[in-house]
Amino acid sequence: MKKKETIRLILILAIVALNIGCDQVSKSIVRQKIDYDENISIIKNHFILTKVENTGAFLSAGNNLPEAVRFILLSILPVLVLGYGLFYVLSKNKLSSGVQIGLCFLIGGGIGNVYDRILFGSVTDFLHLDFGIFRTGIFNLADVSIMIGIALLFIQSLKRKIIKPASLENNI
Template identity: 30%
Template structure:
């Protein structure tokens, strides 16, 4: 249950920040927060990361529903073990739901975190995207740790 609370908090925080941007900023307005590094920029995205598959909402609906179903299945399967894996799943689920809400109600995703990292103008993103990224990284790390623990163990024949 506690992992679903993490998911809920991510969704709520994501939606609240998107709502604040949509309510208080015009599209493409930008406010510099950390000079030369971080801006809050009101942007919309009808695609996935970096705008790929722009306008393919039906595909995002199908994929998101499948991903949510798989995540809930695995969260139930592993609910009493692997806490860091479960946190990773909760972050992915929260991020997926956060962007799914935008796609369903707005037909686009509200993005606003605008970074310039070592001269690279990173694509604008949101908290749901950040949660998805952190969750995927946690899941990969847990899979690598599990693989290293099991390396050298032979399956009994």
């Protein structure tokens, strides 16, 4: 049983590290190779690379806060939450695989963005999608990790709600 738990812990840390690594490598390349506000069309103006620095959170929320408040809300608080999240996923071995993977994506993406905020004072964003009625803000791979994590947790929540009522009906 101890070997199975060791493998689980290694996989959790590997998924978190892969999310952080992909994010940080992509941001490093963008910082070196793309100029600010340069637009590089990848797929006919639908998938565009453009480098911007975001000192706020999602869609620049909190960008205008005083620096000390922004540091507390966007650096210190997230470090505490992400630290607890990592502790939680590592210590709760009864969580479903989907929940564990979803949390790993959330934590990895969160760490990627917080790392940038602490090291550089801002987060490098560079991906933009524009499909007419579907248009995104500029984001990065950490944001993609976070959204995948949320989607996985949402799917797990739906599964639990669908499976539980069905199992309760069988017991009646």
